[in-house]
Amino acid sequence: MTKYKNQTLSKYLNDLAAKLAAPGGGSAAALNAALGASLLSMVVNFTLGKPKYALYAKELKATLVKSERLRKEFLNLVDLDVLAYKSQDTRKALAVPLRLARLCSLATRLCPELIKKGNVNLASDVAVAAVFFDSSLAAACFNVEINLKIIADVRLSNRVRKELKNIQKTVLNQRQETEAGYGKIIRG
Numbered sequence: 001m002t003k004y005k006n007q008t009l010s011k012y013l014n015d016l017a018a019k020l021a022a023p024g025g026g027s028a029a030a031l032n033a034a035l036g037a038s039l040l041s042m043v044v045n046f047t048l049g050k051p052k053y054a055l056y057a058k059e060l061k062a063t064l065v066k067s068e069r070l071r072k073e074f075l076n077l078v079d080l081d082v083l084a085y086k087s088q089d090t091r092k093a094l095a096v097p098l099r100l101a102r103l104c105s106l107a108t109r110l111c112p113e114l115i116k117k118g119n120v121n122l123a124s125d126v127a128v129a130a131v132f133f134d135s136s137l138a139a140a141c142f143n144v145e146i147n148l149k150i151i152a153d154v155r156l157s158n159r160v161r162k163e164l165k166n167i168q169k170t171v172l173n174q175r176q177e178t179e180a181g182y183g184k185i186i187r188g
Helices: 009-017 025-047 051-087 090-108 111-117 120-151 154-187
Strands: none
Touching: 009 025, 025 051, 025 090, 025 111, 025 120, 051 090, 051 111, 090 120, 090 154, 111 120, 111 154, 120 154
16 A cells, blocks of 8 residues: 555646545545644744744743654545555545544644744744644544444444544634734734
């Protein structure tokens, strides 16, 4: 199997566009989230070392560790989604987008603080990352739902839907807080 994390972006996009069973929407959603985490890392990297933000250096370094760990996990999900789909094991196929949803929740929580403590010239990048995590979560939810329909386990479905509802609330709140912070920066 092709490990997309070791391939060019062109190879991935060509395969995504081709008449292939995978990669598909779940893998693309994971890549989208990896892009969001990469943006957060970029913002921190441009902020660290600037005297204006020295007060936040310790917190920023902790955020960078988290965003880099998340970036790697999201990138792994790009390939895991392809493997799960090809396995034709619906429970494995359910596990990947559910993991993506959980990770999007963790990633989005980094955004409000970074919009406050990161380089103001990169505030739009933090806002874009929040949008990417939100859209990746929406995509993950679509993929979870289709797998729950196939599995047809009412208790599992209820438990997972309840968890996703809580994740969606968290991500929405964090995105709104990030956008409000961005708005303050733009309006001065």
